[in-house]
Amino acid sequence: LVRLRRRLATSNNALARALAELLSADRIDEDTWDDFESTLITSDLGVGPSTELVKKLRSELAVEGISEPAAARDVLRAELVALVDPTLERSLTLDHEPGLPAVIMLVGVNGTGKTTTVGKLGRMLVAQDKSVLFGAADTFRAAAAEQLGTWGERVGVQTVRGEEGADPASVAFNAVDEAITQHADVVLIDTAGRLHTKVGLMDELGKVKRVIEKKAPVGEVLLVLDATTGQNGLTQARIFAEVVNVTGIVLTKLDGSAKGGIVVQVQRELGVPVKFIGLGEGPDDLAPFDAEQFVDGLLG
Numbered sequence: 064l065v066r067l068r069r070r071l072a073t074s075n076n077a078l079a080r081a082l083a084e085l086l087s088a089d090r091i092d093e094d095t096w097d098d099f100e101s102t103l104i105t106s107d108l109g110v111g112p113s114t115e116l117v118k119k120l121r122s123e124l125a126v127e128g129i130s131e132p133a134a135a136r137d138v139l140r141a142e143l144v145a146l147v148d149p150t151l152e153r154s155l156t157l158d159h160e161p162g163l164p165a166v167i168m169l170v171g172v173n174g175t176g177k178t179t180t181v182g183k184l185g186r187m188l189v190a191q192d193k194s195v196l197f198g199a200a201d202t203f204r205a206a207a208a209e210q211l212g213t214w215g216e217r218v219g220v221q222t223v224r225g226e227e228g229a230d231p232a233s234v235a236f237n238a239v240d241e242a243i244t245q246h247a248d249v250v251l252i253d254t255a256g257r258l259h260t261k262v263g264l265m266d267e268l269g270k271v272k273r274v275i276e277k278k279a280p281v282g283e284v285l286l287v288l289d290a291t292t293g294q295n296g297l298t299q300a301r302i303f304a305e306v307v308n309v310t311g312i313v314l315t316k317l318d319g320s321a322k323g324g325i326v327v328q329v330q331r332e333l334g335v336p337v338k339f340i341g342l343g344e345g346p347d348d349l350a351p352f353d354a355e356q357f358v359d360g361l362l363g
């Protein structure tokens with residue numbers, strides 16, 4: 064939590080800056096509210112949620128007779144937590160039928176951090192005493208399977224790979240098959256993320272999922288989004304949600320120049336929770352998402 068706070072606080076975060084400005088004003092007046100609202104809108108919180116938040120805050124502060132910025136903090140915190148929604152179920156679905164592994168597919172555009180996230184999730188699950196297998200179903204770039212294999216060695220997980228150019232679905236199938244043979248608890252499937260042909264992507268991801276499900280049900284489809292890409296990330300989310308049944312979101316690169324407000328928008332857009340956040344490039348830089356911790360991180 065301390066690390067999360069530090070990372071979010073030191074990040075160049077428009078939302079955090081707007082909050083800090085609001086809370087450090089001598090008096091909250093009309094101008095302060097206008098500035099606050101426009102900063103929220105230009106951050107990745109989105110127009111709807113921003114207007115809503117300001118409206119709620121204003122009326123609550125008026126009802127409570129609060130004009131001191133310091134006293135406004137608690138109200139603001141509560142409203143932000145509500146916006147991020149602490150009631151969403153964010154744990155990873157690891158249920159599996161006897162003799163079958165829990166299957167988790169990771170999807171997302173290249174460069175968002177899919178392979179890295181597979182590695183980090185592997186590390187997390189191994190630490191929970193799960194037996195884990197990786198499936199390198201991104202067969203379009205030789206480097207992708209290579210990279211996943213390296214992650215596997217790093218975190219002590221075997222990687223099932225195919226030849227370069229092999230059918231991604233067949234590699235995924237083999238990985239699940241191997242997981243069954245080994246009685247593994249979880250198999251994490253890395254997939255390709257070329258977005259230039261939407262139909263191709265749709266065919267491919269759909270096929271990967273269908274072929275896996277000849278062996279074992281896919282319990283989770285995690286969409287990996289790069290938090291620094293803002294509205295672009297939302298567009299990607301929409302496209303992926305059309306082609307596969309996304310069950311959770313991993314928001315990467317929230318360290319650095321992240322825009323935390325995107326959490327709210329993407330959850331609304333897809334109707335699924337952010338389950339994990341990426342906070343760096345190392346194996347331990349993945350955290351389960353927690354609404355209250357996240358908001359505390361934003362508030363500093």
Ligand code: GDP
Nearest residue numbers: 173174175176177178179315316341342343344
């Ligand atoms: P993929 O193409 O989606 O599989 O993306 P990669 O896993 O290869 O990641 C692309 C780049 O983003 C790599 O340089 C990663 O180290 C980096 N990366 C991934 N996740 C994070 C994160 O949470 N924070 C930071 N700072 N970098 C990340």
